[in-house]
Amino acid sequence: MRLSGAGLTLAYDNRLVASDLSVEIPDGSFTVIIGPNACGKSTLLRALARMLKPKAGTVHLDGQLITSLPTKEVARRLGLLPQSAVVPDGITVADLVGRGRYPHQRLMRQWSSADAAAVASAMAATDVTDLAERRVDELSGGQRQRAWLAMALAQETPILLLDEPTTFLDISHQIEVLDLCADLHEEGRTLVAVLHDLNQACRYATHLIAMRDGRIVAEGDPMEIVTPGLVEEVFEVRCEVIPDPQTGTPMIVPEARTRARATARFS
Amino acid sequence: MSGSPKTSTASPAGERAAWNPPSLGLGPWSVRLAPRTVLVVTALAALTFCAAIVAISVGEFNVPIGDVMTAVFGQSTPVAELIVNKLRAPRVVTGIAVGAAFGLSGAIFQSLTRNPLGSPDFIGFTSGAATGGIVAVIFGGTAWQIAGGSMLGCIACAVAIYVLSARGGGVQGYRLVLVGIGTSALLVAANNYLLTRANLWESASAAAWLTGSLGGRTWEHALPMLATLAVLIPACAALSRPMRMMELGDDSARAVGVRVEPVRGAAIAAGVLLCGAATATAGPIVFVALAAPQLARRLTGSAGVVLTASALTGALLVTLSDLAAQRLLDPVQLPVGVMTGALGGLYLLYLLRKDPR
Known part of the structure; x- marks a missing residue:
């Protein structure tokens, strides 16, 4: 287990988000964290990424305190x-992606052939090579998110955390970004993402963590844990769960309030 | 593993690595170079040097440029040597150093606040330095006490703004700008009040100082300013890489391993000291700190902070402005601050016209 948190108490200033939260990220998994707004999923991700200092508890990376x-x-x-x-004014895609090399550089050694190779392959993997000299602020939302992903990839880390990577993207760009994530996972990286769309989470995740009110309600293979009961407990939404016609993964169909009226009209 | 999706079609990991930026390596040293930045920096340095030589050469008594060169190396007529080395060279060197300090300070704060208006002119540091300077003038301070007063004023003002804008352990850029603008307005009012309380002679002397002037600057002014730069330029060089990361947001910077809070603290300290020292030396020469980094950024076509180019642009701006201020309405001698104020105002209007944001 390379990345895990134990007994985490998480808070912003005085607002408590979670207490005594423990989580383990399976190696090589594509872990997706879901849950309603303000359930603490992004906060947990930030704590795992050492962006937020826990009030209590520990995060371990490779057996050491992070x-x-x-x-x-x-x-x-x-x-x-x-x-x-x-996005700084006027920054180009190549410049942005290159900045992902920061942890591999030193004051005296600011650019090496390893840096150039990492940047080139990160841009190729995210398909932004042709955009290298374009300005980031001129790109579409999907292209822009791919450029940011390229920067994270240029960092060449075996573990990659993504905080709502599909928010503000339309459906085709959401799929584009998630497919790219799936590719990165298949190449052997461990991915942890916070997502809003349950059906997308079930499609892409190999490990699902469902949160509510700062605690983990269920975790495991989405095929095994996603049930109407879980969805109702986590999101307070009554639904049916049917197999996704494309992938066979669980698909959530919320119960419709207007069903009776629609049936009446069309029958 | 039944939940593993296989929806992707293409495998994009192919190495079609055609993109490779130019870089310069020498043993363990290597830096990434943008050709345009190198060109612009070289051109700015050359222009500043030429402007400096011209500024030393022309005046009430013109010294031919050849004589300027020989006088600098100490083999000339006593008159030329007096004019060059005692009268004009210290003024020009002070101008270059002060301009570089304002340029650097502006670049640092515009980068930290991620806002072109986040320059020391706007966020109150210069006004704080002015308050300190005026107080020293009114109490009949010596030149050194006026310099010390403005340095103290600048630091005190920076500490106050930092404390007022800090929230939850961090300083947010836009808060710093807003608190700074408020503080600046208060201090300008205080400065005006102090001027009305002073007697005529003190008031005139303080007003002259307030416009920012290089008149009568000697090596006693130039050398401390150069020493300040000698200490702070290496510090800025070390800070520039983490600061470039912080322009992408604090989280992005932390994610790549920048220790955001210490870097920000050190950068603020360096920026305040540069601005304070420059104001102490030449008074608050307006708009250099605002305009130099913006001009440098447009000239180099790069994103975010460009410290070397900003420093050189600042130096060039002040040198040219001082030359123009002395020669344009000759024999009337204007303080350099009047010229930079006029140029800066025009420049700001141009920016606002060009960028509708």
């Missing part, structure tokens, strides 16, 4: 695509 490792050393093993990233 806080005991130099932060640049952590950055060579664990990457994060944060939710709140800023």
Whole structure:
């Protein structure tokens, strides 16, 4: 188990988000964390990525306390695509992706052939090579998110955390980004993502963590744990769970309030 | 493993690595170079040097450029040597150093606040330095006490703004800008009040200082400023890489291993000291700290902080402005701050016209 948290108490200033939360990220998994707004899923991800200091409890990376490792050393093993990233005016895709090499560089050694190779392969993997000299602020949402992903990939970390990577994207760009994540997972990386769409989570995740009110309600293979009971417990939504016609993974069909009326009209 | 999706079609991991930026390596040293930045930096340095030589050469008594060169190396007529080395060279060197300090300070704060208006002119540091300077002038301070007063004023003002804008253990850029603008307005009011309380002579002397001037600057002004730069430029060089990461947001910077809070603290300290030292030396020369980093960024076509180019742009701006201020309405001698203020105002209007944001 490379990444895990134990007995975590998480809070922003005085607002308690979770207490005594423990989580283990299976190696080589594509773990997806789901849950209603403000359930603490992004907070948990931030704590695992050492963005947020837990009030109590510990996060371990490769058997060591994450806080005991130099932060640049952590950055060579664990990457994060944060939710709140800023695009500086006029930055090009190549410049952005190149900045992902920071943890591999030093003041005296600012650019090496390894850096160039990592940037080139990260841009190829995310299909942004043709956009290399374009300005990030001129790109579409999907292209922009691929550029950010390329930056995280250039960091060359075996573990990659993604905080709501599909938010603000339309459906085709959501699929594009998630397919890319699936490719990265298949190449052997461990991925942890916070997602909003349950059906997408079930499709892509090999390990699902369902949270509510700062605690983990269920975790495991989505095929085994996603049931109407779980969805109702986590999201307070009554639903049917049917096999996804494309993948056979669980698909959630929420119960319709207007069903009776629609039936009446069309029958 | 039944839940593993296989929806992807293409495998995009192929190495079609055509993209490779130019870089310069020498043993264990290697830096990534943008050709345009190298060109711009070289051109700025050359232009500053030429402007400096011209500024030393022309005046009430013109010294031919050849004589300027020989005078600098100490083999010339006593008159030329007096004019060059005692009168004009210290003024020009002070201008270059002060301009570089303002340029660097502006670049640092615009990068930290991720806002072009986050320059020390706007966020109150210069006004704080001015308050300290005016107080020293009113109490009849010596030149050194005025310099010390403005340095103290700048630091005190920076600490106050930092404390007021800190929230939950961190300083957010836009808060720093807003708190700074408020503080600046208060201090400008205080400065005006202080001027009304002073007698005519003090008031005139303080007002002259307030516009920012290089008149009568000697090696006693130039050398401390150069020493400050000698200490702070290496610090800025070390900070520039983590600062570039912080332009992508604090989380992005932390994710790649930047220790955000210490870097921000050190950068603020360096920026305040640069701005304070420059104001102490030449008074608050307006708009250099605002305009130099923006001009440098556009000239180099790069994103975010460009420290070397900003410093050189600042140096060039002040040198040219001082030359123009002395020669344009000759024999009327304007303080350099009037010229940078006029240029900066025009530049800001141009920016606002161009970028509708």
